[in-house]
Amino acid sequence: MLHIKRGKVIEILSRSKEKTKILVAVDEKEERALNYNLITGEVAVDDEVLLNTTAVELKLGTGGYHFVLYNLHSMSPSLEEDQGHIMKLRYTPLQLKVFATEEQNHPNHHKFLEFQSLKELPVIVGSLHSMLTPIAATLKYMNPNIKITYIMTDAAALPIYFSDTVYQLKEKSIVDSTITVGHAFGGDLEAVNIYNGLIAAKEITACDIAIVTMGPGIVGTGTPYGFTGIEQGQILDAVKDLGGIPIGVPRISFSDPRERHYGISHHSLTVFSKIAKTKVRMILPILPDKEKKFLYEQLEYLNIHRKHTIIEEDGSILSEALNQFNLSVKTMGRSLKDDTVFFLACSAAAVYGCGLLKNYYRK
Missing domain, CATH: 3.40.50 (Rossmann fold)
Incomplete structure (x- = not known):
């Protein structure tokens, strides 16, 4: 089962195109979390986010990071038109589409x-x-x-x-x-x-x-x-x-x-x-x-x-x-x-x- 908690972004630790490392306040503690920008959108200080805290609570090897499931202050990126129909993480709440290089409408x-x-x-x-x-x-x-x-x-x-x-x-x-x-x-x-x-x-x-x-x-x-x-x-x-x-x-x-x-x-x-x-x-x-x-x-x-x-x-x-x-x-x-x-x-x-x-x- 998923362990989900609500947190508030208090600091941006680092940011790249694909991911943002953040510090969040969770249960009156400061915890580290990862936001995948291309999945859950950009994140900013003071945003409220839903976090998957499962691995950290079980002390598993995720590098000590929670993962942002949803940003309550912003929408996820919109789907690009006509760019891919292959789903990864299929039939899960986080399934996402990619433009696989072997797809019929791909140039390759x-x-x-x-x-x-x-x-x-x-x-x-x-x-x-x-x-x-x-x-x-x-x-x-x-x-x-x-x-x-x-x-x-x-x-x-x-x-x-x-x-x-x-x-x-x-x-x-x-x-x-x-x-x-x-x-x-x-x-x-x-x-x-x-x-x-x-x-x-x-x-x-x-x-x-x-x-x-x-x-x-x-x-x-x-x-x-x-x-x-x-x-x-x-x-x-x-x-x-x-x-x-x-x-x-x-x-x-x-x-x-x-x-x-x-x-x-x-x-x-x-x-x-x-x-x-x-x-x-x-x-x-x-x-x-x-x-x-x-x-x-x-x-x-x-x-x-x-x-x-x-x-x-x-x-x-x-x-x-x-x-x-x-x-x-x-x-x-x-x-x-x-x-x-x-x-x-x-x-x-x-x-x-x-x-x-x-x-x-x-x-």
Whole structure:
């Protein structure tokens, strides 16, 4: 059920075209909230708003924000004439229309009818949103001229506006284009599923390489198949089905205190042993012998080393890339220093992907 409360806007913390971060008075307390301007309209100080407070009250990972459901002082934006008929968040009180790039009246509709193959487009597929920055930064640092498209799935946050990471990467011209697929929305292009998202990346954004991850906020239950990152295996298969080169990024950590995420996470072990049906390129970072031995024991136990092509790459260039773009990284609250191996795995996949490009260039 929804937890809904009334609040009053007392301060604008930041504002962009897509979202406004606000401070609201709720139950005589000051709380932070997010207003999606393109959904619920603009918001101003002294406006009374209805807030979805569910996640904060349950202490879930929304970054500590409530969400504006309705602004009692202003109307929502009017629907643009003749701009889209595909609904996302379908049959919910918040369903919204988008102009999906494959719609029949969209200028790009014919490209989906004419599509034949991704023609070995490298596609790096991760399982956490925190993988995006290290992958993209490494790619752009190694080859400043390549075009990178980010495809965000609907396995976590649905509005791409929620991601400060995406905003930062686009502002710094690291990611060139974004595509939101399924019920995710707000990308430069909208697509109804991952297959058309991949086709759009190749045929419309004309990227040299694509990165696919969910938005912020993976869901996990501690059960073998009960995590939204399980989509990684299906996406890798989709890349191969369409004629691309699927590059899988395993979730690796020697800093996570949870045993099931130590070494190669049980999430990745499940994806690469059970879910991905096609042979993919699984990239490991170059590590000291002790850690490397532990990873290979995990892979051999589940015969993943026989099912997929295991490739080791040096991801240590990451620190240079982050310094170049003045970026920092975090996953589960841990920084590059706190969880080095996790981020090296991401950078290693980018190094490998960059090496596949015809216009390869390394500083």
